[in-house]
Amino acid sequence: MIVFQVLFYIFIVVIFVQLFFYAYAFSKVNQKNHGNTPTVKPFISVIVCAKNEANNLETFLPSILNQEYPNFEVVLINDSSTDTTLKVMERFKAKHSNIKIVNVKNIEAFWGNKKYALTLGIKAATHNHLLFTDADCKPVSNQWIKEMSNCFSTEHQIVLGYGAYAKVKNSFLNKLIRFETLMTAVQYFSYAKLGQPYMGVGRNLAYTKDLFFKARGFMDHMHIKSGDDDLFVNQIATAENTAICLSKNSFTESVSKKSYSEWIIQKRRHISTAKHYKAKHKAMLSLFYVSQFLFFALGITLISTLFNWEIVVGLIGLRYLVLFINLTLAAKKLEEKDLIPFFPVLEIFLILTQFSIFIKNLISKPNRWK
Template sequence: MIILNVIFYIFIVVTFVQLFFYGYVFSNVKQKRQISDSSYKPPISVIVCAKNEAKNLSNFLPFILDQEYPNFELVLINDRSNDSTLRVMEAFKANHSNIKIVNVKNIEAFWGNKKYALTLGIKAATHNHFLFTDADCKPVSKQWISEMSSHFSREHQLVLGYGAYTKVKKSILNKLIRFETVMTAIQYFSYSKLGNPYMGIGRNMAYTKTLFFEARGFMDHMNIKSGDDDLFVNQIGDARNTTICLSKDSFTESLAKETYRDWIIQKRRHVSTATHYKTKHKAALSLFFTSQVLFFVLGLVLISTLFYWQIVLGLIVARYLALFINVTRASKKLNEKDLIPYVPLLEIFLIVTQFFIFIKNLISKPNRWK
């Protein structure tokens, strides 16, 4: 009985922590209408870094080149590819005068990561305003550059966007990947709105050359193979210089992993990068995940023993109500409405997967990098 009493009171605390996150922190995936200035169209350098991405470049570069924007260049970085990536880039350049190619050769491989290649591309870019995406991504509309760039201002030099994954019907894995993407977006958008940005995604992010060099580029984390997007935001982003873009025309879309194993490898890399975040961000993220795990474990114990079951059930209902309200709102804004009916099941799958990744990373470091 004493043990159940302790579990009960811990469960109450854990539930209120969850209500704090879902009821307050994660309620900030929103943006006022007319917040951006659609008439502000600075010259933009769109930067794409590619390594062995010949097929994806052939498929997706036309969507970038077809953007309805008055003044933009496309900087293509060939990061030591050993396929036909460079030839594909050169073929596009032959037909488009606004393409610039940066070819990173093998003799420069001692730097060992994408950040060095990106730095060369950034130095070669003509304009002060950059918009980044990956070689396997495409803008969902012809207004992508226009929407993302319209959020630049004298103060706002870092714009966080959303990178979706293509929907695949009748695929549980696809739904799980997209749900994880939505939950991650809910967190980084919400923290940014609260004045505490901690990450962004390279599939859709914009910042200025001025900000990049103020931060000394990637030098503070050049030795870490990943993190050209989230570690940069974690380092330099603050309440003054960072904003978000939630316009559906500003989204990008890419193909999700097709096997659970490939997705786990990708997520292990992302999780390992998060260990280099600022202490306050690691603490907040750890608190949320720990409270999630304890909510399910302790709730299951209390329900199975019928210990104060009316109160326990009430807390569970309150927590799920807060979750559904804010995840539903965010899913609609991010054009992921089809996930809403599956949220309870997907959340459990995701927690189990994240716990597995956490244990796996404790045992061995991920060593496969794109």
Template sequence: MSLLDFVFYGFIAVVVIQVIYFIGFFWKFTFLKPERTVPKSMDISVIICAKNEAENLKKFLPSVLSQKYPNFEVVLINDASTDDTLEVIETFAAEHSNIKIVDVKNIEAFWGNKKYPLTLGIKASKYDYLLFTDADCKPLSKYWIQEMSNCFVNEKSIVLGYSGYSKIKNSFLNKLIRYETVVTAVQYLSFAKTGIPYMGVGRNLAYTKEAFFKANGFINHIKVRSGDDDLFVNQVATKSNTAICITEDSFTQSTPKTTFNDWIKQKRRHISTAKHYKLSHKILLALLYSTQLLYWVFATILLVTTFKWQIVVALFLLRIILYYTIFGASSKKLDEKDLVLTLPLLEVFLIIIQLTIFINNLISKPNHWK
């Protein structure tokens, strides 16, 4: 068997695996219609951990405090900030009786680890249902709390939401960031929908206090500085206790990085936690990424050499059509319509960046959360 024969049969296998992922997993999320449930009225604690976030709190906290929900508190955690974060929090607390302040001082054993202040905030919260977001994040609707709380039905104790990034005109980096966010969301929401929840995003995540303490909080991965959201979900989420929330009123939106270096540093921290996932999840994700990479590598070799080009073109188009169908529709579902025209270009760029980050993480460890 020649080298081109090997590449050709490898290409066929790669396309088959990709089609299985697209139809077996992603299709269910892409064409899932949001379920309209009867509004719940359980008490909710919204928890926000802030480290040097004075300006972001001024800008985004009002959108949380103005939520249309009967009874909720906002637990604001000042994680040893060196700016005016605590003063800003105290100013808001003077005007809103439903704010609880948790002021955390630096402890050497937990320096740079978000899980310690989050644990203190969770312990200080007075309600059994917890909803998490970030200081630089805003709900896109006044009914965010309502929509997320509605999903605590049928013994569900974890709710995975979607959080995107705000748009910046004429910025390819911004499109790449938002595309990566859509791809990640399609993956974790699709896997959760098919009964294999493996992560969540702390910018829009809810779970019960009972689930947190039953798992002994973050103790199983407390030494891992990142992963307060995805590693916790990876540990405790199951087919029966996890729900997803994809109504437009449940979305939140964060401020994106504006320089390539800052975004890479952020993604290095995020990707570094994946090695701590359950083995089955690591295998599923590794197979997905490796086949994406090999699809483009094998297709380029075969098309350049015109080796059995008729079959190669047919398989190439089959995968491209499925890809466009799924991620095009998902982009529209998640209000990222402007990404559709550049999807293949964004995919290639993201594959290369993810490979670069993976190699860099093998060489050196990323920094703490802030």
């Protein structure tokens, strides 16, 4: 009986931690965002790094080139591709004068390192304001550059955008991937609004060239194969220099992984990168994930033993009510409304997946990189 009483009190603490995140911290993404409306639009260099992405460039590059923005160039980085990526780039360049190609060849010191390729592309960029996306991404509108660039100001030299995944009908895996993407975005947008920006996604991210070189580029984590987006933001972002862009016209969209095993490989890489975040960021992320796990573990234990089950059920109901209110608002803002009815099931599957990835990464390091 004493053991269950202790577990019950721990459960109450866990509920309060969960309510703190869902009712307070994560609610920040639902607040109105006051974006800048500059009278002079900055010149923009859109940077796309591609490695064996010939087909994706054919499909998605036109959506970048057709942006309604007066002053922009597109820097295409061929990262030592072995397919026809370079030929596709050259074909587009022949038709568009605002394309610049950077052809990167592997060297021994930076063999297969995307950060090295990106550094060369950034150096080649004509303009100070840089906007990044991936070769398998497309802007959801022709106002993408305009909306993201509107968030730049004298103070704001980093802009965090939303990189969504295309919806696939009747696919639970697609919903799970998009739910994980939604949860990640809710966290990094909310923490940025709280003055603690800790990451961004390379599918939709902007910062200035001046800031990049002031931070010595990727040198502090060049030895880590991943993290050209989140580790760099974690290193340089502050409450003062970071803005977020939540305009629906600013989103990008990618094709999600088609198999669970491919997605797991991708997430293992992302999670292994997070261990290099600043200690305070690791602490706040860990607290949330641990409280999620304990919520289910303790809740199931207490209900199955009928220990104070009426109070336990009431606390569970309160937690889900707050979760649904704030995540529903966030899902509507980020155009993920179809996920709302599936929140409880998707949350359980995501927690189990994250736990399995954590165990796998403890046993062996993820060593498969693109």
